[in-house]
Amino acid sequence: MKKPLSAPDTNRPAKLQAFDRLLTVMDELRENCPWDKKQTLESLRHLTIEETYELSDAILENDLTEIKKELGDIMLHLVFYARIASEQKAFDVADVLNSICEKLIERHPHVYGDVVANDEEAVKTNWEKIKLRTGNKSVLQGVPGGLPPLVKAIRIQDKARGVGFDWERKEQVWEKVEEEMQEFKNEFNATSNEAIDKEKAMAEFGDLLFSLVNYARFINIDPEEALERTNKKFIKRFQYLETESAKDGKKMGEMTLAEMDEYWNRAKSL
Structure with missing residues (x-):
């Protein structure tokens, strides 16, 4: 069952007031600014991707000032999408927030129910099982098709691991890396001037990269x-x-x- 918070959030009123202020500013911009009036879900998409990469860069640089700035930009985009959707009578920001709250409660039965999960792996396993029970036909269905290939490889492997489809030891994974390296060398002999079969070499190189990503995951390195x-x-x-x-x-x-x-x-x- 859910435990009470260890300490009350005395700053909650200020946080709620700040979020309400953002919603007000968004409404005013949407109604009065020529640029904001023109924006659509589609026109904002590439800007949101750009802002996300800027946040990622700030995190890698450990620049807390920039992280705060980029988080603000992304939060603006989120309320912008919700505002546009509300104009289309599809949903509003309250629907968005309530939806994610319901999903989090449903997928954390070890916090909001009687399920026991004592470590991170148990939580991940429960998460994937719940998703399959609630409509997903495939464990990999939740991997967005538009992810960059390296990030997609990480997510695919994480999700497969969540249902037990994984190597047992890192030594096994490294053996796979060496196997894929040899197969790639067989397709692309660096000391030979003969023309290579580009399609086969590309396939083997992809297998090699995938296996390296897998090994990185086993030793807790984010390859991206x-x-x-x-x-x-x-x-x-x-x-x-x-x-x-x-x-x-x-x-x-x-x-x-x-x-x-x-x-x-x-x-x-x-």
Whole structure:
């Protein structure tokens, strides 16, 4: 059964007042601003995706000021969608909030009912089973088709694990990585100049990436975050190369690889 909160939220009135203020501002913009009047669910979509990536970047940088700003932008988008839907007599923000509350209560029977779940894995397993009972025909039905492929691989594997379809030990997963690496090497021999079957090589490379994502999951590494951190590291070092070589009167595109490596190695030591 649900336990009482450990301490009352003394700031709840201020939070409710702030949310009410946002709803009021949204209504005023929708009725009085030419740009806001024109927006549709479809026109906001790409902007919301952009804001989500900006939030993700702020989180990776651990920039709390930017996180607060980006959360505000995303919350604006959420109430904007609800406002547009209310104009179409489809639903309003109260329907949205009540809907998610009902779903959370239903899928947390270990908090709001008598089910026992003592660890994270038990919670995930219960979650997937409940979704199957309440209409989902497939465990993978909840994976959005529009997710970036790397993120989609993570979600697919998480959901399969939730119903017990998973390796037992990380050593087994690493053996699969090595197997896929060998299969890829068989399709694409780096020492051969012969033309490769691009479709087969692409399929094997996809299998290799999928297995690496799986291994990362087993050792609690978020592969999407890991890759983004490497992207940022490369950008930082490459920009150092550009800046420092320019100070020495050198131009990108005219230096030898050995010259560029000197700056690159210097950047790695920073």
